[in-house]
Amino acid sequence: MRVIVQEQPFDLAAEVESFAKGRTDLGAVVTFHGIVRGDDTGTLDHMMIEHYPGMTERALTTIAQEAMRRWSLGDVLVLHRFGEMRAGDRIMMVATAARHRKDAFEAAEFLMDYLKSRAPFWKKEYAADGASWVAAKSDDEDALSRW
Amino acid sequence: MRVIVQEQPFDLAAEVESFAKGRTDLGAVVTFHGIVRGDDTGTLDHMMIEHYPGMTERALTTIAQEAMRRWSLGDVLVLHRFGEMRAGDRIMMVATAARHRKDAFEAAEFLMDYLKSRAPFWKKEYAADGASWVAAKSDDEDALSRW
Amino acid sequence: MIYDVLYFAWVRERIGLPKEKVTSDATTVAGLVADLCAREERYAVAFSDISALRVALDQELSTFEAPLDGVREIAFFPPMTGG
Amino acid sequence: MIYDVLYFAWVRERIGLPKEKVTSDATTVAGLVADLCAREERYAVAFSDISALRVALDQELSTFEAPLDGVREIAFFPPMTGG
Numbered sequence: 001m002r003v004i005v006q007e008q009p010f011d012l013a014a015e016v017e018s019f020a021k022g023r024t025d026l027g028a029v030v031t032f033h034g035i036v037r038g039d040d041t042g043t044l045d046h047m048m049i050e051h052y053p054g055m056t057e058r059a060l061t062t063i064a065q066e067a068m069r070r071w072s073l074g075d076v077l078v079l080h081r082f083g084e085m086r087a088g089d090r091i092m093m094v095a096t097a098a099r100h101r102k103d104a105f106e107a108a109e110f111l112m113d114y115l116k117s118r119a120p121f122w123k124k125e126y127a128a129d130g131a132s133w134v135a136a137k138s139d140d141e142d143a144l145s146r147w
Numbered sequence: 148m149r150v151i152v153q154e155q156p157f158d159l160a161a162e163v164e165s166f167a168k169g170r171t172d173l174g175a176v177v178t179f180h181g182i183v184r185g186d187d188t189g190t191l192d193h194m195m196i197e198h199y200p201g202m203t204e205r206a207l208t209t210i211a212q213e214a215m216r217r218w219s220l221g222d223v224l225v226l227h228r229f230g231e232m233r234a235g236d237r238i239m240m241v242a243t244a245a246r247h248r249k250d251a252f253e254a255a256e257f258l259m260d261y262l263k264s265r266a267p268f269w270k271k272e273y274a275a276d277g278a279s280w281v282a283a284k285s286d287d288e289d290a291l292s293r294w
Numbered sequence: 295m296i297y298d299v300l301y302f303a304w305v306r307e308r309i310g311l312p313k314e315k316v317t318s319d320a321t322t323v324a325g326l327v328a329d330l331c332a333r334e335e336r337y338a339v340a341f342s343d344i345s346a347l348r349v350a351l352d353q354e355l356s357t358f359e360a361p362l363d364g365v366r367e368i369a370f371f372p373p374m375t376g377g
Numbered sequence: 378m379i380y381d382v383l384y385f386a387w388v389r390e391r392i393g394l395p396k397e398k399v400t401s402d403a404t405t406v407a408g409l410v411a412d413l414c415a416r417e418e419r420y421a422v423a424f425s426d427i428s429a430l431r432v433a434l435d436q437e438l439s440t441f442e443a444p445l446d447g448v449r450e451i452a453f454f455p456p457m458t459g460g
Binding site: 050058059080112117118119121122124135140141 | 383385387389433437452454456460
């Protein structure tokens with residue numbers, strides 16, 4: 001299990017390539033990565049992700065451990081960036097490896113649902129016409145109720 | 148949308164790296180890849196995957212198109228190998244890109260469920276003590292009923 | 295009519311070949327299967343449990359009750375195990 | 378007691394600093410918030426709608442009713458938007 005919080009870009013290809021590599025007991029790997037979307041009007045200049053150093057690592061570790069406890073997983077990776085990002089940049093990724101695909105898929109969705117609402121990150125968008133904090137979505141809070 | 152059926156190994160890292168790259172309208176990418184598991188007793192020597200040339204490409208294309216129709220997706224990749232493989236080798240992958248994570252996750256699970264039971268591949272396992280065809284699981288057939 | 299008939303996986307192994315031309319007056323898949331079974335023991339063995347088999351007509355999954363009108367290629371195989 | 382109090386996102390912006398030492402006799406988070414609001418307008422503005430805020434005690438999510446016994450670090454922030 002690995003939990004990484006970093007400012008610099010991450011190497012998605014290398015992370016996916018090395019994750020669960022050589023394991024012959026795991027048949028299924030699911031990955032998710034999030035990308036900064038340009039906003040609908042295309043005016044997004046950049047995004048700043050603020051986080052709570054210390055608590056962030058604890059929260060991500062707790063979420064990853066909970067996934068390992070609930071599903072039969074061979075490995076879990078959670079990686080999240082903070083700082084300045086632009087449209088098209090990769091913000092974060094999770095990966096799960098399991099014997100069977102159902103565990104890998106469910107655990108990855110669980111990780112994402114918890115990351116969205118329980119990990120201390122806050123996004124602020126900067127556009128030509130000003131800056132604004134991204135509001136939490138009630139959908140994201142609701143998504144937790146299924147677990 | 149890309150559908151690939153090939154005998155040679157594929158470059159997972161390169162496929163993941165290039166998939167949806169540079170798109171600023173998509174916030175979520177899900178990938179799945181399947182790995183040949185060693186069997187429980189560790190006696191698997193190799194696996195042969197037989198397929199139905201022509202029908203395979205048609206079936207995968209139909210499944211990918213159906214995913215594009217049912218969910219709001221920016222891109223879909225389905226790649227499946229045939230021929231000889233050993234424990235730890237990567238058999239296949241799917242990738243889905245969407246504006247929101249729910250579409251990307253559901254579409255990837257849909258693709259996998261349909262690939263398992265509706266794409267014309269058959270696996271035969273060769274071990275020290277003989278060879279046997281992998282039996283279809285009723286679980287896999289049942290999984291289709293949720294879509 | 296003359297059909298291209300294909301066999302995969304253990305159906306191919308039991309019948310002993312991957313593909314053959316079959317001439318039949320059958321109007322349905324089930325009728326064609328009956329013709330094959332009447333020919334030789336190896337067909338009767340391969341088709342002994344139809345519920346364990348699948349059929350594709352011109353590369354689309356179909357059923358044993360389906361008519362053969364306009365069909366060129368018929369494939370028999372066990373349930374698929376992709377992924 | 379003296380606490381390390383942290384503010385994030387727009388709470389930080391409204392209060393105008395990321396972190397400060399706060400001395401308070403309050404026994405709960407809500408009591409500490411009342412103390413802060415009584416100090417200066419900018420606190421009253423930041424904490425005007427408690428339902429829009431979250432609190433963490435020693436880096437674990439908690440509630441405004443929670444006691445402060447043994448707590449060293451208190452953080453206030455809006456609902457999180459990770460992922």
